Amino acid sequence: MTEILILGAGPAGAAVALGLKRLGYGVRVVSEWRRFAAVEGVSQRVLDGLRQAGLKRALACAAAPSPRRVQWNGDGQSINQECLLDRPQFDAAIREDLRDAGIEVVEARVLRVESTGDGHLIHLDQGEPLRAGFLVEARGRSAPLAGGRLRGPETLSLLNQWQEQPGQPGSAVESLADGWAWMARLADGRCYWQITQDAGGLPPKEQLADYCAQRRGESALVRELFGEAALQPASLHARSSTAILFHEASGPNWLRVGDAAMAVDPLSGNGIFQSLSSALQAPAVIITLLQRPERAELARRFHQRRVEHLFLRFARTGRDFYALEQRWPEQPFWRDRRTWPDAEPMHAAADFSQLRVERAPVIHGDGIEEAEVVVTADQPLGIWHLQGIELAPIVRALQRGELTQALAALPEQPRRMVQGWLLAQGYRP
Known part of the structure; x- marks a missing residue:
């Protein structure tokens, strides 16, 4: 089997490594230690993401929720809470999670990477170079800034x-x-x-x-x-802390995840969450690239679209929070960030007239396949399932005037759930 080498042992790199290991792939991780001490405040959904990735020891590092005060636009409040995460301790626990799973962690600094269509040669600051058939770039913001990219205000x-x-x-x-x-x-x-x-x-x-x-x-x-x-x-x-989105987050034998694919403004408060979000989908993308080359473009499109969607969602979260500060509208810092990356709303209003069925890449089993999804104003990538119920047949039945029959075929609880979803999209019987 093709050996997979992951550069970086942060949450993104570790999540990819654990996901591939569970699927039986040979994987090694190369990482150097963080060069400075830091602490981060994380939300419950970050903790849920760590649990989903299998990072149990890292999850245990999070302190109990503590109060967070917010002083913004002249107003103060202390109703929020966040869990403080000691990054050196957290980073060490991630390595323990990897070793518990039987994954080798090579502690070294990457000097350079030589890549061809046949594989990769990774030169380290100590020891012999490493070879890999597939490479995952997960070194965060320190990853080489190669290729086209969108940058926010510096x-x-x-x-x-x-x-x-x-x-x-x-x-x-x-x-x-x-x-x-x-x-x-x-x-x-x-x-x-x-x-x-x-x-x-x-x-x-x-x-x-x-x-x-x-x-x-x-x-x-x-x-x-x-x-x-x-x-x-x-x-x-x-x-x-510049927000960066790479226009090419994958190739035939490599993939970018986490901050190496998209790095968001820290004001969004979602750094670890977005890293995990892009990483949890990566094993399915990698397996498709390796085992189903005829679906390679489909898998790469899936990864790129979802990376871009996540990036824009978090970028707009930061933009809207910047816009709440009204005291210094002409100061360059606030002026430049309250309108970037665009003027699109964070969440589009429900519009039943925009509901449509399209074919799009989805995760099915261990790989990427194409399926019929329902595209909505707020979900431009489409929705395949609603808790196990395919939505495209429901919407097609509605368009044919056969919604009653389609709903009647569902058990009561799923039927009510689908009816509620349709009403939320603006459908009015």
Whole structure:
């Protein structure tokens, strides 16, 4: 069988590796350790995604939900909660999940990749080069930026960390005249603060630590969440937060997943979730490319369309949240982001007149096939099943004037579910 090599052991790379391993494929993962400490706030659906991927040890790393304060457009609220995730601990747990599944993890830095139609040669900073018939690029934002891509406004995040006394965990986010800041305090006293701004116009590198300390000193929210140590310069890591969508997320013998396929603005709060979303579909795409070459274009179209759909959904989530901040409409940071990537609504209103049946790629079993799906205003990729019930035959029956007969063939509970779905699409008997 073709050996599959995955570059990157984050949530996306690990989810692909575990999915392929369960299907009997030989797979190895190559990854270097994260070069900086970080913490992330995640929602319940991220935890559900980790569980679905089989990342049990990584899932156990999530702290209990803690309060998150939001200071946006001059209004403050603390009704939200999020689970704080210590990334070094989380990354180590992912490797344990992989090893528990019998997947080899090669800890090394990739120097370069030589690819041909016959396979890939991966040169590492130590040891002999590795060969693979199929390559999965899952190194996140650090993956080589090859090929055409859509980029959002150029954005940079400055992450600071320092240590205080143990205490109550919590997090907060606040809007600023020229950007926004997210901050978190872990129970053991580790503190994080990150400011996100336009990539241009920042002070020189050697002045950034003092600059960040000054910005923290201007924030009442910082003073409420942290102690006096927050007002001093702290260790700093700068990283790009520019939203990027690759126009080509696959090839005949390679696939991009997670942030290597699409990286979203951190304001959407969905980084790990979108990484898992693109990764969970990847095994079916890879198996189709390897075993059913006649369906290769279908599988690649499936992957690309869903990557683009996810990206735009999260990009519009960020756009709408930026638009809520009304105090600085002419500031370049807010002006550029409140209208990007487009003016399309986050969710299209139900329009029964747009309901139609099309043939489209779907996941069927372990691979990608073509099937009849129902395209709606809010689901442009189409819906195949509604909890196991194919919708295309129902819609075709409705179009023929035979809906009553089609519904009568269903048991009562599924029938009510389908009727409710039709009403939600704007159908009126």
